[in-house]
Amino acid sequence: MTTLFTKPKPSTLHTLTVDPLAPYNRVYSLLYSLGILALLYHHCTTFLASPSFLPLPLLLADLVLAFMWGLGQPFRWRSVRRREFPDSLIDMVARKNLPALDVFICTADPHKEPPMSVVSTALSVMAFDYPTDRLSVYVSDDGGSEVTLFAFVEAAMFARYWLPFCRENGLKERSPEVYFSSSIGGNSDKMKLMYRAMKEKVEGALQRGYVTGNDLIATPKETEIFKKWKGFTCHDHPSIIQVLLESSKDTDITGNALPNLIYVSREKNINSPHHFKAGALNTLIRVSSVMTNAPVVLTLDCDMYSNDPQSPLRALCYLLDPAMASNLAYVQFPQHFQGLNKNDIYGGELKRQFRINSRGLDGFSGPDNMGSNCFFNRQALRGSHSSPLAPLGSHDESEPRACGSLRLDSVLKRAHEVASCNYEVGTKWGSTIGFRYGSLVEDFHTGYRLHCEGWKSIFCDPERPAFVGEAPKNLDDALGQIKRWCIGNLEVAISKHNPLTFGIRNASLPVGLCYAHYAYWGLWCIPLTIYAFLPPLALIYRKRLFPEVSDPWFYLYAYLFLAAYLTDLMDFLRSKGTIHRWWNDQRIWMARGLTSCLFGTIQFALNHVGISTPRFNVTSKVMEEEQSERYDKGMLDFGVASPFFMILGTSAVVNLSSFVMGIARAMRIEEVFNEMLVQLFLSGFVAANCLPIYEAMFLRKDGGKMPGNITLISILAAGFLHLIGCFMFII
Structure with a gap:
């Protein structure tokens, strides 16, 4: 058994540079x-x-804006950049002494998360530049799909050829799906044909919804595996654990050991809570503790493939540093996304959340956990700072790791026990052990709680992206994903672990404020909704809400607006962004405030008072061909009848109508520009951001246009708001 801590010199493994602009x-x-x-x-x-109602909503909006601005400032106080040297690590630590690594990959719906995409992710990490006899890959299938298991049975056979192929050709991109779709991959005819044949078999089974005898090679092992699926449903079935590859027994075509590959579908019972992804990850922690018990654990989204086979070595440059290893919980790599169009129309790279803010938090206790691309010290997930070799797998956390074959009856029996529905009853799982329950965003919640318990983390952002995945590429999915995050963050905000109290007390003031910035993310809906509707409606009825141009207070408003936007632009450009991408990013930020944050806050409030609403939806990774073509051309997709689009359409119509009427009045009445310049600017600024919405409502004829009923409802709702404005500002 290899200890996690060796004796390399930390100064030669990594460096840290503080942002020179931090004092400014x-x-x-x-x-x-x-x-x-x-x-x-x-x-x-x-x-x-002059007491009246009108200033009060603007005061509320500005108070919330000030609150959110203040919470986010620590991100900019001590931003740092790190660099690591994996070659130095190998020089100092022999490969045979590298710690074992367990990789967790979670999937939940074979129709929204195609099994072949999950397979490609698994194969890419099985091909890490890492000792294969110290590498284990666990696939959690919360959908309980026999097609997903079948895909991995096929992948286990393909791995015998794929891993040697990656080594012999020195591939960097080791996802077969990505490699064979590239121009380079087109030259590997034999491997490409093997992969295509596997893909056709799996996709055929997925279309049918089940595996037939013709799909199988019909070995006794396969027959035994798939007999178990009869009568199962994804919501009610016993635990299923299959060792598809075992390093001590299975080799590739060159005779080298293959990594362990284990399929896990935890027991599901409609009468037992399953805690979504956090529950699945905790099951994997326990199952892996019984079977391999690696001291380092990597969590990956099912579509987030390895783009750099040396990423485990980069993480170990920190995890093996004795100066920080005793309290280092995890090393977080950023999320990068493939296939984003040139100007990233949906702000899919989330540059501020995944890059800029993470560097800021790294200057204090370290970045938040992003749910994927994260190398954990297993001990941090055990709930104590004791020896990293402390075992895990039983209620009292004292049972040693099973030795010998992973297929031994005793090992599998114990693994099934810890994957059962009732195993966590009466334990601290989800509270102080493992991934934390109580929020839809288990990653954010877990990272935050670990920091409050005294653990640190590291943000590792190498020049070559370590992992690359898929971002939502239609607007409804993109907004829906953020809505789910808003709900989960608010669940943390109102818990006993509120970052403004518990976080500041147990971590630090800057860390507590940064986590509160995320926890209260849903509050952006308040100022953005007020500014989207109140100033343009007041403009129509010539009710001044802001100082005149001749008033010195006007320059304060101008300063606050310009300084905030220019600072955001500067941060974006310094993080290798472009002006066009920044414009789309700030536009989608406003759209999220009116939709994701508003609907998420409402849904959270309803849940909080006991009114049931939908809790969790898997973001689809499947994209239609026409939709993909529109995305590549930079055309926003409004082709579904979503309530998100109704409120966006209403805001667009209100601001355009007020801007046109305001300009028309200003051309006739000289003093209007002096009185109403701020409101004219705000309406014009919103209207400029809404140009794609006007195109979708009135000009486009393709499948991405806004549905006619949504356009009609938006126009009627705008008219209704104008009527309300009449009563507010005149009567």
Whole structure:
């Protein structure tokens, strides 16, 4: 058994550089804070001088904006960049002394997460530049699909050829799906034919929804495996654990050992809570503890393939550093996405969340957990800071790891026990052990709680992306994903582990504020909804909400708006973004505030008072051909009758109509520009961001146009708001 901690010299394994702009960012935070205080003072004095209803919503909006701005400032106080040296690690630590590694891959729906995509992810990590006898890959199938298992039975056979092929050709991209779709992969005819044959068999089974005898090679082992599936449903079945490859027995075509490959479908019972992905990951922690018990655990989304076979070595440059290893919980790699169109119309790379803010948190206790691409010290998931070799797999956490063959009856029996529905009853799983329950965003919640328990983390962002996956490429899915995150974050915000109390007390002030920034993400809906509707409606009825151009207070508003946007643009450009991508990113931020944050906050509030709403939907990784073509051309897709699009359409119509009427009035009445410039600007700015919405509502004829009923409802809703404005501002 290999200890996690060796004796390499930490100074030669990695370096850290603090952002040289950090001192200037702190000065900027102070100056902007003074501007916010002056703005709030102006609000209060204006209201006291002339009490009325109109200033109150704007005061609320600005208070929330100030609150969210303040929570996010620590991200910019000590941003750091790291660099690691995996070659030095190998020089200092012999490959035979590298710690064992368990990889967890979770999938839940074979129709939204195609099995061949999951297979390609698994094959890419099985081909890591890492000792194969120290590598185990666990696939959690929460959908309980025999087609997914069949895909991995086929993948186990294909791996015998694929892994040697990757080594002999020095491939960097070791996902067969990605490799064979590239121009380079087209030259590997034999391997490509093998992969295509496997893919056709799996996709044929997926279309039927079951595996037939013709799909199988009909070995006794296969027959035994698939007999077990009769009568199962994805919501009610016993635990299923299949060792498809065993390193001590199975070899590739060159005679080298293959990694362990284990399929796990935990027991499901409609009367037992399953805790979504967190429950699946905790099952994998226990099953792997019984079977392999590697001290390092990598969690991966099912579509997030390895793009750099040396990524485990990069993570170990930190995990094997004795200066930090005792309290280092995980090393987080950022999420990168393939196939984003040139200008990233849906803001899919989430540059601020996955890159900019993570570097900021890394200057304190380390980045939050992003749910994928994360190398954990297994001990951190055990709930204690004791020896990393402490075993895990039983209620008292004292039972040693099983030795010998993974297929031994005693090993499999114990693995089935820890994968049962009732195993966690009466234990601390999900509270202080494993991935934490109580939130849809188990990754955020778990990383936050680990930091509160004294653990640290590292953000590892090498030049070549270590992992690459799929982002939602239609607008409804993109907004739906953020809505789910908003709900999960709010669940943390109102729990006893509120970052503003528990987080600041148990981690630090900057860390607590940063986590609170995410926890209260849903509150963006308040200022964005108010600013989307109140100023344009007041403009129509010539009700001034902001200072005139001739008023000195006007320049305070101009400063606060321009400084915030220019700072955001500068951060974006410094993180290798473009102006066009930044424009789309800020546009989608406003769209999320009006849709994802608003609907997520409402759904959270309903759940909180006991009104049942849908809890979790898997984001689809499947994309229709026409939809893909529109995305590649940079055309936003509004082709489904989504309530998200109704509110976006309503906002677009309200702001366009108010802007046109405001300009028309300003051309006739000279003083209107002086009185209403801020409201004219806001309506025009929103209208400029809504150009794709107007095209989808009135000009486009393709499948991505906005459905006629959504357009009609949006126009009627805008008219209704104008009517309400009449009562608010005139009557």
